[in-house]
Amino acid sequence: MSNNMKSVYGKAKDNYTLKIKLKSGILFLWFVILTIICLLPIYILIINATRSHTDISNGLSFVPSTYLKSNFNKVLNEPAFKFAFNIFHGYKNSLFITCCSTFLTVFFSALTAYGIHVYDFKLKEVSYTVILLVMMVPMQVTSAGFVAFMADLKLTNTYWPLIIPAVAAPAVVYFMRSYMKSSFPLDIVEAARIDGCGEFRTFLSIAIPMMKPAIAVQAIFAFIASWNNFYNPNMILINVPLTKKTLPMMVSSLQSSDKFNDYGTIYLAIALSIIPIIIAYVALSRFIIAGVALGGVKE
Amino acid sequence: MSSNAHRRIKSVSYAKYGYFFILPFFLVYFFFQLWPLINTFIVSFHGNGKDVAEWMGLQNYKDILFGGEGRKVRVIHESFFRCLGNTFILWIGNFIPQLALSLSLAVWFTEAQLKIPGKGFFKVVMYLPNIITAASVAVLFLQLCGQSETNPGAVNLILHKFGIVSKDVIGQGLYDTVKLVEGKWESRIVIMFIQTWMWFGNTMIMLMSGIQGINPSLFEAASIDGASSGQVFRKITLPLLTPIMAYTLITSMIGGLQMFDIPFLYNKDMNVRDHIKTVAVMIYQYFHAQANENKMGYAGAASVLLFFVTLTLGLIAFYMTRDKDEIAKKKMRKKAAKEAKLESRQFGGIRL
Numbered sequence: 001m002s003n004n005m006k007s008v009y010g011k012a013k014d015n016y017t018l019k020i021k022l023k024s025g026i027l028f029l030w031f032v033i034l035t036i037i038c039l040l041p042i043y044i045l046i047i048n049a050t051r052s053h054t055d056i057s058n059g060l061s062f063v064p065s066t067y068l069k070s071n072f073n074k075v076l077n078e079p080a081f082k083f084a085f086n087i088f089h090g091y092k093n094s095l096f097i098t099c100c101s102t103f104l105t106v107f108f109s110a111l112t113a114y115g116i117h118v119y120d121f122k123l124k125e126v127s128y129t130v131i132l133l134v135m136m137v138p139m140q141v142t143s144a145g146f147v148a149f150m151a152d153l154k155l156t157n158t159y160w161p162l163i164i165p166a167v168a169a170p171a172v173v174y175f176m177r178s179y180m181k182s183s184f185p186l187d188i189v190e191a192a193r194i195d196g197c198g199e200f201r202t203f204l205s206i207a208i209p210m211m212k213p214a215i216a217v218q219a220i221f222a223f224i225a226s227w228n229n230f231y232n233p234n235m236i237l238i239n240v241p242l243t244k245k246t247l248p249m250m251v252s253s254l255q256s257s258d259k260f261n262d263y264g265t266i267y268l269a270i271a272l273s274i275i276p277i278i279i280a281y282v283a284l285s286r287f288i289i290a291g292v293a294l295g296g297v298k299e
Numbered sequence: 300m301s302s303n304a305h306r307r308i309k310s311v312s313y314a315k316y317g318y319f320f321i322l323p324f325f326l327v328y329f330f331f332q333l334w335p336l337i338n339t340f341i342v343s344f345h346g347n348g349k350d351v352a353e354w355m356g357l358q359n360y361k362d363i364l365f366g367g368e369g370r371k372v373r374v375i376h377e378s379f380f381r382c383l384g385n386t387f388i389l390w391i392g393n394f395i396p397q398l399a400l401s402l403s404l405a406v407w408f409t410e411a412q413l414k415i416p417g418k419g420f421f422k423v424v425m426y427l428p429n430i431i432t433a434a435s436v437a438v439l440f441l442q443l444c445g446q447s448e449t450n451p452g453a454v455n456l457i458l459h460k461f462g463i464v465s466k467d468v469i470g471q472g473l474y475d476t477v478k479l480v481e482g483k484w485e486s487r488i489v490i491m492f493i494q495t496w497m498w499f500g501n502t503m504i505m506l507m508s509g510i511q512g513i514n515p516s517l518f519e520a521a522s523i524d525g526a527s528s529g530q531v532f533r534k535i536t537l538p539l540l541t542p543i544m545a546y547t548l549i550t551s552m553i554g555g556l557q558m559f560d561i562p563f564l565y566n567k568d569m570n571v572r573d574h575i576k577t578v579a580v581m582i583y584q585y586f587h588a589q590a591n592e593n594k595m596g597y598a599g600a601a602s603v604l605l606f607f608v609t610l611t612l613g614l615i616a617f618y619m620t621r622d623k624d625e626i627a628k629k630k631m632r633k634k635a636a637k638e639a640k641l642e643s644r645q646f647g648g649i650r651l
Contacts, residue, residue, distance in 0.1 A: 038424050060457065115317050137606070141339070142336045144595065146331070146335035168327040248433075254438050255566065255567065256568060270438055274439075294508070
């Protein structure tokens with residue numbers, strides 16, 4: 001009897017593990033295919049950045065060639081690029097705008113969330129509801145009025161309209177408030193008050209260090225969003241010299257084929273524009289993935 | 300009595316800090332977002348081109364929605380609805396594959412019995428396209444999908460390797476390329492692919508966190524009862540995941556309505572083709588035309604229409620994701636306050 005049972009159940013178990021193994025194997029294969037689809041465009045981009053124009057027109061290749069340096073020299077010195085694409089100015093301008101706006105977003109969102117969370121005042125609930133409501137209004141909708149208003153203030157072609165609005169980031173406030181709800185006890189504020197700590201100092205030296213994880217995640221996302229932003233700079237910086245353009249603006253000028261016809265250098269220019277963010281992503285991917293799972297951040 | 304007075308003093312002394320702390324946010328919000336929104340409404344009631352200062356009332360809306368006499372007006376009316384249709388087609392065409400892909404991946408990634416090595420790596424790779432600058436992605440795909448007969452892009456070369464694209468040997472070796480940039484449906488499919496490529500990782504991770512939020516004992520009970528993975532998916536995962544999927548749907552719709560970078564840059568000559576022009580691109584072109592040619596009024600009116608669509612969608616999302624515990628708490632608080640009031644009336648208005 002027991003022998004019989006063993007044979008039956010043992011068989012079922014073997015069957016089961018085999019099934020699981022088979023399914024895992026097939027899925028693994030499917031994931032590998034998806035990985036290839038995800039990486040192939042970027043891989044071809046990097047390979048083609050190292051090849052010459054004639055190489056590229058001769059056919060596809062998956063091994064790097066040796067023209068990286070000459071392509072790089074062309075990107076720096078060729079007249080077409082000199083008028084439309086200057087990688088160093090692009091990095092500098094994008095980095096400047098992005099750092100300023102990331103700092104403002106994170107700092108003022110923490111401040112606003114702290115104000116709403118810690119203090120009891122009449123408009124507390126109202127203001128929070130307003131923040132939740134306006135979270136969904138996209139930039140594109142207000143852009144016609146925004147540009148008209150900025151033109152009235154004579155702020156077009158300056159960086160101010162790209163940096164200052166970062167102070168008001170409703171989605172980030174919402175995230176920080178949720179974080180504070182779960183991990184910022186109000187007793188700490190009481191204790192600080194008893195010890196004679198001023199309200200603003202409590203925020204700076206107690207709340208901010210305690211909110212570091214939330215701030216880090218939101219800083220990463222604010223940075224990526226601002227670095228990748230093409231719509232706003234393109235709208236505000238209508239006619240500025242090349243030295244004031246942001247990186248996505250410069251990349252966008254590569255589209256026109258009559259000015260740029262050396263494919264190797266175009267690929268290299270595109271690669272230069274995305275490599276910094278890929279490196280940053282590889283270094284920070286753990287936080288980024290965790291952050292997406294937490295906040296449902298969708299641009 | 301004394302505690303009441305004490306509480307009053309406390310609230311007086313600290314409430315002002317609350318206002319002080321949230322002031323910068325609302326100040327900036329008012330000047331850089333709310334006022335521009337109101338300004339968009341104002342602009343939408345004014346004229347176009349030379350008559351920007353002239354009050355037109357609802358004329359712009361009438362022109363856009365119902366058309367009217369004159370060729371110019373008809374063109375505006377038709378192009379608005381064509382762009383709306385394009386936006387919808389491009390959005391649907393990226394959302395359906397994106398949801399199917401990310402839902403299945405999320406289920407497989409969270410299934411505990413499956414032993415798949417390198418799950419973390421796959422997640423990281425699949426999210427990667429989402430963080431790359433959309434402008435760079437557009438220009439990159441423009442290069443990869445190049446349709447030049449003498450020097451086609453990588454996609455056409457791959458198709459050539461598979462024998463789909465032929466190379467004419469007699470006539471100077473020109474490729475018979477697929478028109479991935481100029482063709483109507485070809486270019487739309489490329490844009491749908493780019494959008495799916497960029498967003499499926501993001502949706503997948505959101506859905507995964509949703510699945511992980513489901514009570515694990517439900518899955519355990521199902522596996523003890525001998526449910527197959529298909530049954531678990533249909534009877535447990537899918538119903539419990541509906542709210543988060545609806546949220547994803549609506550945020551994706553709002554994002555889709557703003558689709559700008561990729562349709563705008565996916566062309567070789569700064570001239571966005573009619574079959575991929577979205578509403579956001581149309582609005583941008585209207586208020587960016589030369590001084591006397593601009594269509595400020597129409598741009599404003601189209602923005603306002605877009606705003607109301609977004610607002611409706613946003614309110615639905617807001618309603619679905621509101622904090623249910625908080626609402627229950629508020630109800631309790633109100634009830635308690637009412638009871639306290641009744642009680643105090645019983646004792647002749649004197650609070651003990």
